[in-house]
Amino acid sequence: DQQVKQNSPSLSVQEGRISILNCDYTNSMFDYFLWYKKYPAEGPTFLISISSIKDKNEDGRFTVFLNKSAKHLSLHIVPSQPGDSAVYFCAAVSNTGNQFYFGTGTSLTVIP
Amino acid sequence: GAGVSQSPSNKVTEKGKDVELRCDPISGHTALYWYRQSLGQGLEFLIYFQGNSAPDKSGLPSDRFSAERTGGSVSTLTIQRTQQEDSAVYLCASRRASGSTETQYFGPGTRLLVL
Numbered sequence: 001d002q003q004v005k006q007n008s009p010s011l012s013v014q015e016g017r018i019s020i021l022n023c024d025y026t027n028s029m030f031d032y033f034l035w036y037k038k039y040p041a042e043g044p045t046f047l048i049s050i051s052s053i054k055d056k057n058e059d060g061r062f063t064v065f066l067n068k069s070a071k072h073l074s075l076h077i078v079p080s081q082p083g084d085s086a087v088y089f090c091a092a093v094s095n096t097g098n099q100f101y102f103g104t105g106t107s108l109t110v111i112p
Numbered sequence: 113g114a115g116v117s118q119s120p121s122n123k124v125t126e127k128g129k130d131v132e133l134r135c136d137p138i139s140g141h142t143a144l145y146w147y148r149q150s151l152g153q154g155l156e157f158l159i160y161f162q163g164n165s166a167p168d169k170s171g172l173p174s175d176r177f178s179a180e181r182t183g184g185s186v187s188t189l190t191i192q193r194t195q196q197e198d199s200a201v202y203l204c205a206s207r208r209a210s211g212s213t214e215t216q217y218f219g220p221g222t223r224l225l226v227l
Contacts, residue, residue: 002154004154006154009152032213034215036218041220041221042220042221043116043203043205043218043219043220043221044155044203044218045218046215046216046217049213049215051213089154089155091155098143098160098162098168098210099157099160099168100145100155100157100216101157102147102154102155102156102157103154104152104153104154105154
């Protein structure tokens with residue numbers, strides 16, 4: 001049973017525009033959420049995270065929003081750059097802080 | 113500093129053979145995870161090691177899968193009598209400590225193809 005879902009397998013965006021990647025989860029006990037970025041033939045790399053006590057975290061061009069009532073989080077990238085083209089995974093951490101639950105990923109293509 | 117390394121980077125094997133995958137975590141990281149990513153799927157949790165505690169094996173898909181972590185550092189994931197459905201990228205990640213705010217650092221993965 002998939003506890004973290006990314007319903008859009010792919011997304012294409014023009015360079016300079018905003019990219020919005022979405023993620024839904026089912027377990028209200030998750031208390032920490034992360035986004036990872038993955039290039040082909042490489043492992044995922046950490047991008048940005050948010051604690052369940054916050055609703056927004058910003059780091060440069062990347063902002064993560066958390067809506068706990070809707071069990072939804074999103075990653076905004078603005079402005080999008082061609083180098084942002086990668087697969088983005090959403091992950092949630094259980095309240096024990098040990099097990100990570102990953103979504104299936106969204107492949108972002110930023111068109112120059 | 114050195115990141116997480118995995119070997120081999122690619123492995124092709126015949127159905128029924130055993131394979132061993134290796135992970136070298138970041139030095140000093142106490143937690144180590146194994147994941148599997150099948151084609152078109154997300155990261156599937158396999159097993160988790162934390163210090164000297166008993167590992168969390170709840171994600172291992174069958175008794176053909178096992179893992180060890182020797183000396184609290186290097187880990188090996190063994191798949192016995194491989195099947196075609198075992199073909200996937202096997203990713204290892206390490207983490208400095210437990211606790212929900214500690215991020216994971218991933219290795220590049222081992223791409224396993226079972227013919």
